[in-house]
Amino acid sequence: MTFAKRTDWNTAPNALTQALERIKPSPDFIDLTVSNPTLCGFRYLEPSLLQEFKNPQNLLYQPDAHGLLEARLSICAYYARRGAAISPDQIFITANTSEAYTFVFKLLADAGDQVLAPAPGYPLIEYLAGLNDLKLERYPLCDNGGWSTDLNALAGLMTAETKALMLVHPANPTGNYVAAEERAALVDLCARFSAPLISDEVFFDYAWNPQVRPDSFASNNRTLTFTLSGISKILGLPQMKLSWIIVTGPETLRREACRRLEIISDTYLSAGTPNQNALPFWFSREETICGEIRSRVRENRTMLEKSLGTHTRVNLSKGAGGWTSVLELPEDKQDEAWALHFLEEFHTALHPGYLFDLPAEKSYLVVSLLVPPDRMHKGLGRLKLGLG
Ligand SMILES: Cc1ncc(COP(=O)(O)O)c(C=O)c1O
Known part of the structure; x- marks a missing residue:
């Protein structure tokens, strides 16, 4: 027998994963x-986060292709707080963001169709496109003292055959939000090529500077737009498995997209009743949860800036939000060699840039901003030692 070609992944451990296995148990x-x-x-x-699971409503199964109404109303309120007016019939609840991508791909593209996503970017996109038999092309983000879309390169890649333009806002791992003029240009391109836009906004609420107030693409009504988010990041609850798709755009197109998405979603009905019933309560804790994670991320980013911002051998990428930061290291070692160096000599794990398709001609490492600050402090000390 044979397996599907789409599952021909290279799963052999590389030098880095082997070193990690060895070194991870060290105290x-x-x-x-x-x-x-x-x-x-x-x-x-x-434990009080679990209190809604005792709600007797959880014993009933009354599925809705869009997701349970009370849960959708709490999502509408989340967007209203961010200046976007959404009605519950524009929302589809899914089990996670990967599933949300999959539903939108099923809606927009047939096997072999082209979709565009940014590079550097979120590693799972390649798998999601592959599992849906799509041809993924990457458009570049450039580092011009802060990452942004290379609009000329993107315009050169878009055609009438482009089935979707994906973006991540703010981007993972580079941390750039789509700026206002960039947004206008992206929406223009989508209008010119009749290409739907998919905006992944899972890190939307994690701006490093309180003055930064980005706009969600959930307020874009000019072109057909699918805004994806979920509680794995905005409420720090990945184990609860709840995400959503917001459909916006010109009314006729939007209604047709929703009519078709209803059938896709009805085929799976994968979001659980207890977590949907708990969503309004979890949103009532938003300030506590998101606030605590945001403080951590800001504290770590500030620590990074103080520690490495003026280091002669490191260029700390600018960025503006999200849970990661990008470091550019001297090119005397490639990214994987740097990651191995810190792992083997200093027992400190960092992601090499290639995992996120950062440009291979430079040596990038990616650091998480979720690390407990005392560990971060120690880790940065080792990084400075290891840089020489
Ligand atoms: C950009 C981006 N989108 C989506 C996700 C995954 O979200 P979920 O856990 O809801 O599938 C991640 C996870 O790291 C991510 O980085």
């Missing part, structure tokens, strides 16, 4: 790659 190991907020010592993770 002095420091992991500067942590991305799971439930393992980062946050105080918000207390």
